[in-house]
Amino acid sequence: MRYLSTIIGGAICGALCFGIWPEMWKSYGIMGGWITATIVIGICWYMNHWMGVIWNRPGTIWVDQGWAVAAAGIAWAMVRFNSQFRHALPAIFCCLLGGALAGVVAVPIKKHLAVARSSQCSAAEEHTHV
Amino acid sequence: MYEFLSHSIDWLGMSPASVITTVFGAFCVTFVVIICWGRLVEDFGAIGGMLAAGFIIGTFWLLNHKLPGFGINPEGIAHPEGGTKQFGLVYQSFRGASPWVDMGTAIGFGLWVAGLCEAARGQRFKLAVESLPRVGAAILGGVIGGVITGLVGWTGANLFGYQ
Numbered sequence: 001m002r003y004l005s006t007i008i009g010g011a012i013c014g015a016l017c018f019g020i021w022p023e024m025w026k027s028y029g030i031m032g033g034w035i036t037a038t039i040v041i042g043i044c045w046y047m048n049h050w051m052g053v054i055w056n057r058p059g060t061i062w063v064d065q066g067w068a069v070a071a072a073g074i075a076w077a078m079v080r081f082n083s084q085f086r087h088a089l090p091a092i093f094c095c096l097l098g099g100a101l102a103g104v105v106a107v108p109i110k111k112h113l114a115v116a117r118s119s120q121c122s123a124a125e126e127h128t129h130v
Numbered sequence: 131m132y133e134f135l136s137h138s139i140d141w142l143g144m145s146p147a148s149v150i151t152t153v154f155g156a157f158c159v160t161f162v163v164i165i166c167w168g169r170l171v172e173d174f175g176a177i178g179g180m181l182a183a184g185f186i187i188g189t190f191w192l193l194n195h196k197l198p199g200f201g202i203n204p205e206g207i208a209h210p211e212g213g214t215k216q217f218g219l220v221y222q223s224f225r226g227a228s229p230w231v232d233m234g235t236a237i238g239f240g241l242w243v244a245g246l247c248e249a250a251r252g253q254r255f256k257l258a259v260e261s262l263p264r265v266g267a268a269i270l271g272g273v274i275g276g277v278i279t280g281l282v283g284w285t286g287a288n289l290f291g292y293q
Contacts, residue, residue: 007270071276099243
């Protein structure tokens with residue numbers, strides 16, 4: 001059941017992104033693309049991750065709707081424009097490389113920031129006690 | 131140097147400069163999502179998530195995916211060499227003939243890697259195996275949605291201007 005809801009959530013997110021985004025860009029340009037991000041990603045995030053339509057349990061690795069958007073972009077362009085999957089591979093590889101680098105780098109930085117924030121809070125508390 | 135960077139490698143379909151911009155664009159958006167999105171949701175709840183969608187994804191869409199042209203003139207400004215050029219950081223290889231590569235690829239994989247890095251050392255393999263079917267389901271859903279949306283190009287009714 002949770003797999004079914006994950007599939008449905010991904011399908012809706014992918015269809016919304018690639019049904020709406022190009023049209024909004026063509027109609028309203030840069031502002032259209034920005035507004036589409038707010039509307040489409042906002043509502044898809046609300047459904048998929050705030051309500052939890054895409055299955056994520058605490059303590060497990062996060063599955064993001066980005067996977068669905070990525071797959072939908074490739075499938076959409078292959079069906080609509082007859083483009084070949086192998087042509088996308090170099091860019092996909094570069095994206096994966098950049099994403100993995102960011103993941104590896106961001107985790108220790110985030111931990112460091114969290115430690116800094118908590119120590120700051122405790123210091124402020126001590127200050128108020130004094 | 132400039133010639134080397136902008137020289138398109140045939141088998142790759144990208145120039146070294148495109149490789150640099152793509153990796154950098156993917157890195158930036160994933161880093162910001164990992165650092166900021168969770169904290170925004172903690173601080174502002176669902177509104178924070180909506181804000182994050184607009185500010186992070188909207189702004190990085192501009193950086194990574196904007197297409198040539200101004201506003202309502204999407205066919206673009208012709209480059210002096212003729213044709214239009216892409217200005218987004220995430221390069222669509224083979225001069226735009228490749229299927230659309232979205233920064234969602236980078237975000238999804240980056241969050242997956244971040245989850246893997248946060249996990250305790252002994253549990254990583256187990257967690258990765260556990261998450262794979264869910265990733266597969268998300269990808270399957272995306273493929274279904276994308277294929278059906280793409281069908282519109284073939285099945286849409288002819289409205290204007292057809293003989």
